[in-house]
Amino acid sequence: MNPGGAYTRDSRYLATRITADGRDGFPVEAGRYRLVVSRACPWASRAVIVRRLLGLERALPMAVAGPTHDERSWTFDLDPGGRDPVLGIERLQEAYLARDPDYDRGVTVPAIVDVTTGKVVSNDFARITIDMSLEWSAHHRSGAPALYPPALRDEIDAVNEAVYRDVNNGVYRAGFAGSQKAYEAAHERLFARLDLLSDRLRESRYLVGGTVTEADVRLFTTLVRFDAVYHGHFKCNRRKLSEMPVLWAYARDLFQTPGFGDTVDFDHIKRHYYVVHRDINPTGIVPAGPDLSNWLEPHDRAALGGTPFGRATPPGPVAPEEAVPGAHNPLAA
Template sequence: MTTSESENGAYVEPGEFKRDTNYITTRITADGRDGYRVEPGRYRLVATRACPWANRTLIVRRLLGLESVLSLGLCGPTHDKRSWTFDLDPGEVDPVLGIHFLRDAYLARYPDYPRGITVPAIVEVATGQVVTNDYAQMTLDFSTEWTEYQRAGAPQLYPKDLREEIDLVNRRVYTEVNNGVYRCGFAGDQTAYDAAYDRLFTALDWLEERLSTQRYLVGDTITEADVRLFTTLARFDPVYHGHFKCNRQKLDEFPVLWAYARDLYQTPGFGDTTDFTQIKEHYYIVHTDINPTRIVPKGPNLAGWLTPHGREALGGNPFGEGTPPPPPPVAERVPTGHQPA
């Protein structure tokens, strides 16, 4: 199989799948130590509902109530080799940044930028330059550096006393699950696929056991760890089970994980940022190496996401001493028909 660029700096290579993890690591902080201070209105988050890595930022931004200080530009679910594009906007141009290709924001800062154009990205509005695309650090900074502008009642997604355990869980979830589904889907030979498949389901079995006695991954409230796992689980049956050959069993055949995923989906901030139509369109249309016909499947039936989950019996409270976020702004609501009715 020839090398070809996939999503978010990922590449298909002969043998084991490799992901390019060299992101722009500039940080936006309360003290501005990298030259970019947290300021309302200064930056624009560019994301897409289709991508799991970008979906994390949509969830955290909403949970913390940062909508009024960090504006949002949404790219469509598909892209070509050049860039993600703002094809959902009138004229296919972002109304704030004035660009069609997200690539333009990267090139504005790095004229010879050599890597893939990835989402999420944060762009400085005044200069039109990308500041960072380091998605893992981005959401942690929303929790720790943007505290002055978080809503009243915002949850503690990265509490100091749980950070060590959250980091440990996140490392395993990232390597074995978030990235594990990609190792299956983009494996270049049978041996690599078999190994990736075994690693993925070993980790899912571990999560099934861990979550059988506790409502959330770390502590008794939602944390960054739950956000990171959720975006992969939400895509499992619509995409990864078939498209990426992760087919030992579907998510809805894991009694505990399926209940856990439904619990989160029904929590404000999770389900209301999840767009199943765009998720399917992205994977089945963009990944032509895997799906050359670009046919997007009609299923699966999504109604189960709204059924009772019973996880309340384990105790815990999703927001701890905080409160749920209000409904999303009208302009940011998932289109009708893109979610279970």
């Protein structure tokens, strides 16, 4: 938080890429890397969804950190003994310091760690999911969807840029604003963009084209957190998502699509924001609500045409070891 005004995100990411040709020194290899995420984090949740949609679970195994952290790092407190069973570390910070002993930037998720060295390769969340589509294609499941098709990339990029600026990061700019003026500017910009997105989605089932793309993944991870966290905790309270009919139906449509809602852990989401952000919520009390059952209500979006995957197929059932507990997600109840 900036006590004097507007919130600015630290965007100094490790931009090394894992590519099919290994041009950065890190070739795509099944099983060589570990995707470290927290289900609480919207940026990491993008990677969880894309990995599942593309069927990369075996090629790119996943480590799930706990929903809370201190000033040092995300921790592996969900694992036996508090250590990731593959990397053998208690804190994600250890993998960052293995890469650079003088590392002084954010210890963020998602992060991809090279298991052979224990070093973080990349935490560039925007690039990670694009590379899953383009560079990891040899390991996609049969029937995997094209989330970043060549003919639509310019439009997807344009939508993503606006959504990131005003929505994905916009909720943080409101929540972490250090002045009334900065908060009101961020709040106004956020809801102006949500209104534009409602207009766009009024007659179109998805943001770009007739199937799910990278753009839908990026918007969904903010919308699914909106009523549970951003409306109250970040003071984005002009309207709840459930009070915005088009976006609410769109979000439910995606939530009920295999690969989206089945990755969401509402308990982790709420515990992260309300416990970690003590400057905003000093008591650390986690709200009991909202009711989650309405995520399963009919959405009637199919009448707009289009299908989630077009000629592709939905992903299969979630592997038992990656399933979200039923108490944390109405799909798993």
